[in-house]
Amino acid sequence: RRMLCRAAGPPSTRQLREAEEAAPVFQYAGKAAKRSDRVFVWGFSFSGALGIPSFVKPDASWKKPRRIQTTPYRLETQEKISSAACGYGFTLLASNTRDITKVWGMGLNKDSQLGFQRSRRDQTKGYEYVLEPSPIPLPLEKPQQTRVLQVSCGRAHSLVLTDNEGVFTMGNNSYGQCGRKVVEDEIYSESHLIHQLKEFDSRVVQVVCGQDHSLFRTKKGTVYACGWGADGQTGLGHYNITSVPTKLHGDIAGVNIIQVSSYGDCCLAVSDEGDVFGWGNSEYLQLASVTETTQVNVPRHLPFKIGKVKEAACGGTGNMVLTEEGNVFVWGYGILGKGPNLIETAVPEMIPPSLFGWSDFSPDIRVAHVRCGLSQFAALTNKGELFVWGKNLRGCLGTGRMEDQYFPWRVTVPGEVVDVACGVDHMVSMVRSFT
Amino acid sequence: MAAAGLAGLAGLFAVYKPAGVAWSRVREAVETRLLRELNAAPGRPPRQRVRFLPAPAPGGGGALELVAARVPVLADHPLVLGPRFRKLKIGAGHRLDVKASGVFVLGIGHGNKLLTDLYNCHLTKVYTVGGLFGKATDDFSDTGNLVEKTTFDHITREKLERILAVIQGTNQKALLMYSNIDMKTQEAYELAVKGLIRPMGKSPPIITAVRCIQFALPEFQLEIHCLHETQQYLRKLVHEIGLELKSSAVCTQVRRIRDGVFTVDDALPRTQWNLQSIQEAIRNCQLKVETELEKTLGHGENSPLHQLGGDMAEHARQERP
Numbered sequence: 001r002r003m004l005c006r007a008a009g010p011p012s013t014r015q016l017r018e019a020e021e022a023a024p025v026f027q028y029a030g031k032a033a034k035r036s037d038r039v040f041v042w043g044f045s046f047s048g049a050l051g052i053p054s055f056v057k058p059d060a061s062w063k064k065p066r067r068i069q070t071t072p073y074r075l076e077t078q079e080k081i082s083s084a085a086c087g088y089g090f091t092l093l094a095s096n097t098r099d100i101t102k103v104w105g106m107g108l109n110k111d112s113q114l115g116f117q118r119s120r121r122d123q124t125k126g127y128e129y130v131l132e133p134s135p136i137p138l139p140l141e142k143p144q145q146t147r148v149l150q151v152s153c154g155r156a157h158s159l160v161l162t163d164n165e166g167v168f169t170m171g172n173n174s175y176g177q178c179g180r181k182v183v184e185d186e187i188y189s190e191s192h193l194i195h196q197l198k199e200f201d202s203r204v205v206q207v208v209c210g211q212d213h214s215l216f217r218t219k220k221g222t223v224y225a226c227g228w229g230a231d232g233q234t235g236l237g238h239y240n241i242t243s244v245p246t247k248l249h250g251d252i253a254g255v256n257i258i259q260v261s262s263y264g265d266c267c268l269a270v271s272d273e274g275d276v277f278g279w280g281n282s283e284y285l286q287l288a289s290v291t292e293t294t295q296v297n298v299p300r301h302l303p304f305k306i307g308k309v310k311e312a313a314c315g316g317t318g319n320m321v322l323t324e325e326g327n328v329f330v331w332g333y334g335i336l337g338k339g340p341n342l343i344e345t346a347v348p349e350m351i352p353p354s355l356f357g358w359s360d361f362s363p364d365i366r367v368a369h370v371r372c373g374l375s376q377f378a379a380l381t382n383k384g385e386l387f388v389w390g391k392n393l394r395g396c397l398g399t400g401r402m403e404d405q406y407f408p409w410r411v412t413v414p415g416e417v418v419d420v421a422c423g424v425d426h427m428v429s430m431v432r433s434f435t
Numbered sequence: 436m437a438a439a440g441l442a443g444l445a446g447l448f449a450v451y452k453p454a455g456v457a458w459s460r461v462r463e464a465v466e467t468r469l470l471r472e473l474n475a476a477p478g479r480p481p482r483q484r485v486r487f488l489p490a491p492a493p494g495g496g497g498a499l500e501l502v503a504a505r506v507p508v509l510a511d512h513p514l515v516l517g518p519r520f521r522k523l524k525i526g527a528g529h530r531l532d533v534k535a536s537g538v539f540v541l542g543i544g545h546g547n548k549l550l551t552d553l554y555n556c557h558l559t560k561v562y563t564v565g566g567l568f569g570k571a572t573d574d575f576s577d578t579g580n581l582v583e584k585t586t587f588d589h590i591t592r593e594k595l596e597r598i599l600a601v602i603q604g605t606n607q608k609a610l611l612m613y614s615n616i617d618m619k620t621q622e623a624y625e626l627a628v629k630g631l632i633r634p635m636g637k638s639p640p641i642i643t644a645v646r647c648i649q650f651a652l653p654e655f656q657l658e659i660h661c662l663h664e665t666q667q668y669l670r671k672l673v674h675e676i677g678l679e680l681k682s683s684a685v686c687t688q689v690r691r692i693r694d695g696v697f698t699v700d701d702a703l704p705r706t707q708w709n710l711q712s713i714q715e716a717i718r719n720c721q722l723k724v725e726t727e728l729e730k731t732l733g734h735g736e737n738s739p740l741h742q743l744g745g746d747m748a749e750h751a752r753q754e755r756p
Contacts, residue, residue, distance in 0.1 A: 339625070
């Protein structure tokens, strides 16, 4: 009797090919798939500056509080964040939207640098530490038309720049850094006061916070300053407090300034022709190329022969500039990025581009932006890679280790880094996904 | 004559391994061919010996007398001795698996000692890896069992190059981390600037450079420079690139085009696996190998170059202009 059925046996080539052609095709991304924008944070978390409450107050009993986040961690935000700033223990995130909520803040709020955050347990009191990104209510005239362009944070005050309603300031005003008259014995915590500044010669396009002073750069290229001036960081020719934004003169009078930078007590400004001007603290040789004094209270031109400067960044003790060719120069005191032997220099020293990934195999890598924290430096390349170096205070470098980094080191971020904001002991980066 | 053939066979040379054969078969094929040629060459003429052989006397019949004759010694007869060469010491350098092809370094005789030294130099190898978007299989190559099919029309060359840049970046970091240098020293900074930091011991596979040489959907080709890798790791890399691009990819071809100092031009194809070409190849590559070893491991009294043999080194010195 012939069997009508046959044992299966291994699949023949024809069967395999037909099975492959009949298999369903899955689609994970369409042709018009957009790259998503994300925010990554790392550093010291107990102040709440990272915006992740489970690090400070774990939501499950088996979880332990995480004091330091040593590698980049994703922060979920409702809107796309266009500008971020890190202060001394707090963070501000701003979005370019026309919605009512445009700015979120997290971290220390003991001087109302994040505005008034009403406590949910006691409606009359406010929070001292904000653990999650919470909206900051700005007193806008036209909240559904104004857009927030940029935010900046100092030691205990913050500035918010809008496109047609001027600058909003909040936080500590004991040195006039908020641009309003100093009130004696004012209590800054749980304060509802947000001051608005509108009197400038033209529209303000950049706001920068130093430790206890504020700098405003207008469209015409002038710079205004207010706040503490004991180190000359206001650049107004005296060492007193200024409580109203006043125009700077000195070597930048009549010069079109395109960028200002400050984080500690030293300030740098870049003109459209590529010259660098500096004023403020010079105890760490930041301005030693032009003067022996340790405080400079009038902007002075720094005659460096390094080429046309595109961007400058000031840290607490060290400064950094980026030239048009894409080279990075550092000077000052501290871990400057050229190995453990270079601790201080008054003249800018170039960091070799091979440390940023430049080689014969990839010759078109350039540094696109430079940023400074209090004792760290960060550089962004045109390929979207982030390099950090400096003192690793409480894990703020994001390298995964707790040791200081003496030369530029890549931070592994799952995406292309678009911008980074450096603080004292934490950093925030805005990242676009790859696909 | 055979001794002259054997003397030229001490050193390193490269062979082009075709795809579909195991590396051990290639090594055996080369060994068999060389043995055949060495045994085919006429050997030493057999020793002669004077023997007194009985021969019939010139006088009357029946009487035998001893006549001196020079006869070859039977003990030297080739049918008694057998083939002169039965085994050759051929060692293999970095291996290639069955599906891969490309430059395969072999060492003969005293050259086997140089193989360990070349391994300790930790030089990079260059591969040409071909990939195909749209499929995912269980062993990451196109001959495996199908796992999933996906669309790939959203992939552009720019997205692929972005992923490759990230791979290079993370592997640069791994390069610095596994090189066991203390990052806090000035020496580490100077080596990092020159780009000379490399792990000189065991480490996981590290890719020093990647770039895309061809891109025609659904196929693409990458050139990968790597250290301490296996070919299956490269296939897995192609699979992971597919995943990162929100699609899937399989590897169609892995071809090694450079192994340390040996390139495809130095590799002998199958038609040239004979004694003369191999001797020539050993002579041509000798200079390159010596300079590389001196540069990386340093020239010392115990250096294997001294032990290779005075006459070989002499020969090399004469060849240098």
